[in-house]
Amino acid sequence: MNVKVVKFGGSSLADADHFRMVADIIKSDPSRRYVVPSAPGKRFKDDIKVTDMLYECYRLVREHAASEVVDTCYNAIVDRFNGIIKDLGLNFDITGELEYVKQAILCRAGRDYAASRGEYLNGLILAKYLGYDFIDAENVIFFAENGTFDAERTHEVLSAELSRHEHAVIPGFYGIMPNGTIKTFSRGGSDITGSIVARAAEADLYENWTDVSGFMMADPRVIGDTCPIKTITYRELRELSYMGATVLHEDAIFPVRNAGIPINIRNTNKPEDEGTMIVASAPDYDSRHIITGIAGKKGFSVVTIEHDMMNSEIGFGRRVLEVFEDFGISFEHLPSGIDTMSVIISTSELDPHRERVLTALKRSLRPDSITIEDGLALLAVVGRGMVKAKGTAARVFKAVSDAGVNIRMIDQGSCELNIILGVDEHDFETTMKAIYNEFVK
Numbered sequence: 001m002n003v004k005v006v007k008f009g010g011s012s013l014a015d016a017d018h019f020r021m022v023a024d025i026i027k028s029d030p031s032r033r034y035v036v037p038s039a040p041g042k043r044f045k046d047d048i049k050v051t052d053m054l055y056e057c058y059r060l061v062r063e064h065a066a067s068e069v070v071d072t073c074y075n076a077i078v079d080r081f082n083g084i085i086k087d088l089g090l091n092f093d094i095t096g097e098l099e100y101v102k103q104a105i106l107c108r109a110g111r112d113y114a115a116s117r118g119e120y121l122n123g124l125i126l127a128k129y130l131g132y133d134f135i136d137a138e139n140v141i142f143f144a145e146n147g148t149f150d151a152e153r154t155h156e157v158l159s160a161e162l163s164r165h166e167h168a169v170i171p172g173f174y175g176i177m178p179n180g181t182i183k184t185f186s187r188g189g190s191d192i193t194g195s196i197v198a199r200a201a202e203a204d205l206y207e208n209w210t211d212v213s214g215f216m217m218a219d220p221r222v223i224g225d226t227c228p229i230k231t232i233t234y235r236e237l238r239e240l241s242y243m244g245a246t247v248l249h250e251d252a253i254f255p256v257r258n259a260g261i262p263i264n265i266r267n268t269n270k271p272e273d274e275g276t277m278i279v280a281s282a283p284d285y286d287s288r289h290i291i292t293g294i295a296g297k298k299g300f301s302v303v304t305i306e307h308d309m310m311n312s313e314i315g316f317g318r319r320v321l322e323v324f325e326d327f328g329i330s331f332e333h334l335p336s337g338i339d340t341m342s343v344i345i346s347t348s349e350l351d352p353h354r355e356r357v358l359t360a361l362k363r364s365l366r367p368d369s370i371t372i373e374d375g376l377a378l379l380a381v382v383g384r385g386m387v388k389a390k391g392t393a394a395r396v397f398k399a400v401s402d403a404g405v406n407i408r409m410i411d412q413g414s415c416e417l418n419i420i421l422g423v424d425e426h427d428f429e430t431t432m433k434a435i436y437n438e439f440v441k
């Protein structure tokens, strides 16, 4: 029988109505055997996620806030969980668990411990509601001494554990350190847990249920109503997600990608929508569009270094990058000419070290000139169809130039999967619209 691992995000489990929708989805397909829940998310725009409420309680305790203040904060969490249980009409008393968690937070069990309890408690409720077994992530998801995820140990223990359960709920977001303390992934990390569980279950599919019907071809805040992406490869998604797509945690693709398990992004509020399929490779592409998507981000700086005979000076590039490495700054792109080299970095990473970076570059390279320009936006036009279609670059540049935008930087990987453009920040929206209209409309 097929096995599907299904992960539900916070907005999909924000209240009892959503719990019912989630249960309908799970029960409508017997292969949906393993379920990974997030903590309850926002029910309305200005609502607070349970994870954020837990972080706040932890902060209040650490800062020695008055006990009534801590109580008020924690009682709001108690109300969220009890509200869900009551509205579901569930015969389940979670008071002891809630009290235990409160005492542990008061005894400073740790920030990650506090945050992880949203998933833990929600997992208990969901398991009860579905009639599924509960597998605590602290027994099956392991971190190594240095805080990185221990993939091999986890895989071994988790696979063995899953094989003992026909159906189970495994809370997302956290695991355990060798010293027995709870550690979480970074925010949105239940997506990673889902992927890890899918690998261990040797699932045929990892369904990631959220509140949108998959990835859109471009940022809806810029374009308005955009077309959804039906199929995207892992590589294309990497090119797009690193530029700012927010639907899926970017580390979530690694466990399943290596195991060849596709991810399907689905919408809990519109289960009839097919969503986006993320696959290892796709033989065809949407020939109407050629491109798969456009993503972009503002807030980059360009450091340009000029030095006569740079191209014949062996080790020059290494010394440039060494300076950035010493300050812990990662670079986005590295366009270069015969005697110039530009390093494109995020302005927020550069800002704390700006003057010292300049001094170090001057000292190490003795350049003829060096300048820093801020206010750059990067846009990535991504698509496996671009590899075969001639003239795609020409269409991108013509569309941008017809929109009256000056292109400050161009970068195309030799894989021909993407074209990266650098434009002034104030041209960002115009550029995205121009490219979108050229290829999609």
Ligand code: ASP
Residues within 6 Å of the ligand: 009, 010, 038, 039, 049, 051, 052, 118, 172, 173, 186, 187, 188, 189, 190, 191
């Ligand atoms: N609840 C956690 C967060 O809000 C993890 C998750 O939802 O994936 O970041």
